[in-house]
Amino acid sequence: MQTLRNIFWLGAKELRSFFRDFVLLGLVLYSFSLAILAQAQSHAQELHNAAIAVADEDHSELSRRLARAFLPPYFLPAKQVSAGDIDRLMDVGAFTFILDIPPNFERDFLAGRRPTVQVNVDATAMMQAGVGAGYIEQILTAELAKFATRQDNPAPASIGQTVRIAFNPNLITSWFSSVMGIISSTTMLAIILAGAAVVREREHGTVEHLLVMPVTPFEIAMAKIWANGLIILGAVALSLTFVVQRLLAIPINGSVPLFLLGAALYLFFATSVGVFLATIARTMPQLGLLYLLVAVPLNLLSGANTPLESMPALLRNAMLLSPSTHFVAVAQAVLYRGAGFDLIWERFLAMGAIGGFFLILSVWRFRSVSAQNG
């Protein structure tokens, strides 16, 4: 009983200290509000406002039609450039796409001589280049077909393909990026809050003070874990309700409580990792470096930014050991696809198991380190 009481009161102390540090509080608020809004509204992960130019060497009606076919919000209005400038403009990155329409294009086209329109893609603009190239090809095909038949609706093919996008019919990226933003903030903040709280106690000698009292290292570590986890969980819940659902007006299909349950499980893991790192680092700068080493891959390789399937098999399997991967999967399944517990219980199990392992590991490390240093 006293153990539980100690964990409770030590954690309450933790909450008090947190709410007194206004800079810290401000940064957490920022991470779960402005930062989420910025990500959601940035269009960083879709074809949006792509810079496109046309080197029109034909000056025909067809070439003008092609140039006009690129519409916002996907493309910025196509700029006219001269063919000689294409290389230079691509080099400085002024445009991601430059079309080159050769002289006499329309004449050759109508005469059936199959002229070639060239699409230059800056392949270093990874995500935009890939998606954009596909769009451009489709747009050009449609325009050329329209022009060839001289009518606005090409005859329907007898074999059709209806494509429906599930869960996000209009492919609005803010649905995706807002929740993924919450997840990466969760990982970053949970590790750093818990870890820094431990290092601070050590740097200020307060851990020593606790250890001469009837308080065990286990209780100290658990208090850090629950209190910092709770702060983040609260921030996640508020962010999801007010920022995502209200401000951004993003419909959530699934059960928010189920998602928060997943978040709580995940936070056990993330805060434990923070405590664990703090037992390795002696000073705050060391913790900062260690933290980068752990948190950056946890975030960037979890599938929240880039598709998991495309990673090398070895790394992909290794990332299955990271609860962040499972948490991203849970978030996508629950919030977007409305999956219930029955469909994703394995992910919960994985998060719980790995989180539990780290919890034990970090408490054990904390205890042995405390015993050494006094």
Place this chain on the structure above:
Amino acid sequence: MTELPVVRLRDLRHAYGRTRALDGLSLDIPAGCMVGLVGPDGVGKSTLLALIAGSKILQDGGVEVLGGDIAKKRWRNEICLRIAYMPQGLGKHLYPDLTVEENIAFFSRLYGQSAAEGAARISGLMQDIGLAPFAGRLCRRLSGGMKQKLGLCCALIHDPDLLILDEPTTGVDPLSRRQFWELVDAMRQRSEREMSVIVATAYMEEAERFDFLIVMNEGRVLATGAPRDIMAATGAETVEDAFVALLPEGAARPKLTIPPLARDGGPPVIMARGLTKKFGDFTAVDHVDLEIARGEIFGFLGSNGCGKTTTMKMLTGLLEASRGEALLFGETAQASGVDARRRVGYMSQGFSLYSELTVRQNLDLHARLFGLEPKVARERIGALLERFGLDDFVDALAADLPLGLRQRLSLAVALVHAPDLLILDEPTSGVDPIARDEFWALLIELSRAQGVTIFLSTHFMNEAARCDRISLMDSGRILATGAPADLVAARGAANLEEVFIACLEEAGAARAPFAPVAASPAGRSKNPAFSLRRMMAYAIREAQELSRDTIRLSYAILGPALLLLLLGFGITTDVDSLAFAALDRDNSFYSRAYLSEVRGSSYFVEQPPITDSRDLIDRMKSGGVSATIEIPPGFGRDIKKGEPTEVSVWIDGAMPFRAETIHGYLSAAHQKFVSDPAIRGMEPAPPLPANIETRFRYNQSFDSIYAMVPGAIALQLALMPAILMALAIVREKELGSITNLYVTPVTRLEFLLGKQLPYIGLAFVDFFVMLLMALYIFAVPLKGGFGVLALGALAYVAASTGYGMVISAFTRTQIAALFGATILTILPATMFSGMSTPAASITGFGRFLGQIFPMTYFLPISVGAFTKGLNFDDLAGHLARLCLFFPALVGLSLLLLRKQEK
């Protein structure tokens, strides 16, 4: 004595929030003598000294120092060369990871001394002060007394006219204290100029030796004059008595009487046999035997670093003994565990409570951790608050309390659970005489009335004399144990202090006699607006610290390399290995041919077929498949008949960018099927009368590694330097060495640039490591100019460190700096700087964040030089913009950094 006063105060006022620290002080402090500043805890002594030193911003009133107004920046700049200030706290403004010599050399450079002049003065001073044998020892390994000597050495490096010492001997043992004052005296005599010294102290014996005393209380001056005059005026025999008599509450002070100890003959409460502790090959505690009876007040005396604290830590179970055993209440500290701890109250040396909690919250927390009933706790806390005079500070943050009050709080906390045994490590260091007496009255009551055993260490001889028994310790060994009076008698000494010093000198602890001859006087030059030497002082110091911290250094170099490895291979925007599943309701030649178009694609991996619509929904929901293809019944038949038919595709839209790509792949597969002559029978689709040729420039295979590796390098060089830089500056704020910026001639620009240089260097090394990795591990060739890439990287790391510098200006704790630097870097770096989408296409707040982030301008250089094969001419525009960041960010930091404390 000179006629002009060295310091002139005119109606000086200073407040912290609503608390008044100084309340209308008007005073002339005579030049050329030793001036002592005494007064109870928290009456504004430290504030006054900090104001005189120019370390704090003046709020109200006038302070003239050395004949000029300290509120004027020009005057401060001029006289900081002539002032030295040692702040409170043992070695707080020194650098623990630097050696003795490096610490002094740092200050020498700060005062603009040339290498030759500095070297001469450093070796001279070290010899004079007796630090020469320890020149290579790390400051963190010095004892308290040694640290103060080092502090003095650093303060004297520029031969100041005014030396300001804030409690320089608090927590220092009598022998070291005596040596310290001899040093100061000798230095004053030797100095060619007349050096004025202003000292705040809690030791009244010390105050007796000063030429002039200022007695302060509650922000006002009670009395000034020579100690003799003050004693005469109050009719007291000692300064301590005079001091007490001057205070309003001192008049009715009862004399402490200690009833004799009634020994009950029970088993000893503390029993140590052959207790030994070794740290490596250094023996901190060497075969210590102790036996302390119930109710006894046992004092532990000894020089700093002699093993007192280590012994106490072993008794509490904080440290494990290397050999021997320690029994508390008849049990070993380890075995008795939590239960014994309930009976022990411990107060560690140095404040170790939660400074971010209030006085009451600290007490409450401890009461709860000891499992006190709420009612009992309330009563006890109320009584303790009253007893220790903390009533008025209940809701003050512990961080805001002056040293003496913090000590009282620590003691109250140690008593909150009514322990049977108190282990107190220098409980009264820095506490004023009246509070010390009150505290002793409490100890005596606890011991005699309640039978509480008290084991304490102290540097005050009058406190030692009150103990039932004392032990003298040196170099880990106990030299003598016994009742104070017996020890004095046995030695035939006049008092305990003589016994102490005699014992130590016998044990060889006394250092060589002091003979200052060596140091040459310091030259005094004009104070330049910018001094390369002062900047290098910080650069060298930072680099030295960095090189000592091998863990930080290796993380800083290996970390980015390891991350590059992970991210380079791991982050890819190629969409492939997509899980799809089919629901083939037709199962004809045509339907299989359709599906084989998809199956044949390297982008897709087929999962077991879907059984029904329910299965389809579930598998989409759980994320098991990213796309499903449903072929309607009669698909083949309809094609043969030429009748319209429709394939239905579902794509998971949870990740929009991936959904777009899947859509593209499936459309292409569909087109291929439709235009296959074998399917269409006799009539091939009319080909489009034009070709569309898509050229992926710079990266024909459209393999993401060629963009990702240069991008990941840019990312690493944004994160690590910013975080380390922010922490480096805030660390000085948090640990106290920022004072050196406030009181020495170093300017803010020199401070910032000096601290930045090593990190720019470190980040540049990182850049080269990652460049080599890109070339040889990832086989990403450098197609363009190396020169422009290296130049860009240099400008970039200068900007990243500058970014960290700006963040540090807003934060006061390391935790917040680490936090701020991380979250304010990662988001713009990964999302808004063009790593995944060109920065120009980003909208909203993210676009703004991207535009003010240096990575946005380095990324085109990195990608351009690596993958696009560009050279200087092509990238000059980006480079120029990148170069603007450094001066802009340093300028902003300058505006935000204060040269004085608020």
